[in-house]
Amino acid sequence: EPEVTQTPSHQVTQMGQEVILRCVPISNHLYFYWYRQILGQKVEFLVSFYNNEISEKSEIFDDQFSVERPDGSNFTLKIRSTKLEDSAMYFCASSATEAFFGQGTRLTVV
Amino acid sequence: QKEVEQDPGPLSVPEGAIVSLNCTYSNSxxxxxxxxxxxxxKGPELLMYTYSSGNKEDGRFTAQVDKSSKYISLxxxxxxxxxxxxxxxxTRKINGQNFVFGPGTRLSVLP
Known part of the structure; x- marks a missing residue:
């Protein structure tokens, strides 16, 4: 069964460093997403991506964040100059109609 | 008013019980x-997807949508x-791409 895959599963980084989280969406899906879940809190929308551009983004997705689809299969989230409060699970999802999620990358900023 | 609301629980039930989970939303x-x-x-795992009022069944799971009350159940x-x-x-708007989540209900099924 097709699935969304994310790497790495866990990333530890120092405050102020840049991180890139990677995702391989389901191959025939056209919409891609990044969501965030701070421990014990709800799943929060960051950004959606369609036709090689951002289609929607939340207030959380500020200039510190960027997304890219560098080739036909990967979808990345870059966080520049990470802050302690960026520590969370980051989920990639893709959809045709309903969204399918990856297992997440746990980002720990120290 | 939050867009999607759920009782956070925790909800504890004995094994074999019928569980009812509920969700309300504010935007028609x-x-x-x-x-x-x-x-x-772990990542969220899709159980049920529906776009119409009424019931949808899949194995042990039944999703129920009442658009007039803005109320959905599992x-x-x-x-x-x-x-x-x-x-x-x-939930998602018909022309939107953003999926809006409720805060979740924690369920414990006790053996």
Whole structure:
């Protein structure tokens, strides 16, 4: 069964460093997403991506964040100059109609 | 008012019980509805997807949507300890791409 895959599963980084989280969406899906879940809190929308551009983004997705689809299969989230409060699970999802999620990358900023 | 609301629980039931999980939403523009199951530190797993009022059944799971009341439910029959997880409802507008999640209800099924 097709699935969304994310790497790495866990990333530890120092405050102020840049991180890139990677995702391989389901191959025939056209919409891609990044969501965030701070421990014990709800799943929060960051950004959606369609036709090689951002289609929607939340207030959380500020200039510190960027997304890219560098080739036909990967979808990345870059966080520049990470802050302690960026520590969370980051989920990639893709959809045709309903969204399918990856297992997440746990980002720990120290 | 929050867009999507759920009772956070925790909800504890004995094995074999019928579980009822509920969710309300505020915006009538939401037309697509999903239920996800999330185990601790894992990604949300899609259980049910529906876009019409009424019931949809899949195995032990039944999703119910009442658009007039802006109320959606998930029923789990013959609940098992392996059903212990957080259940998230999610919704999307007909022309939107953003899936809006409720905060989730934590369920414990006790053997």
């Amino acid at each position: 523009a939401f037309q697509y509805f999903m239920w996800y199951r999330q185990y601790s530190r 029923f789990i029959r013959d609940s098992q300890p392996s059903d212990s997880a957080t259940y998230l409802c999610a």
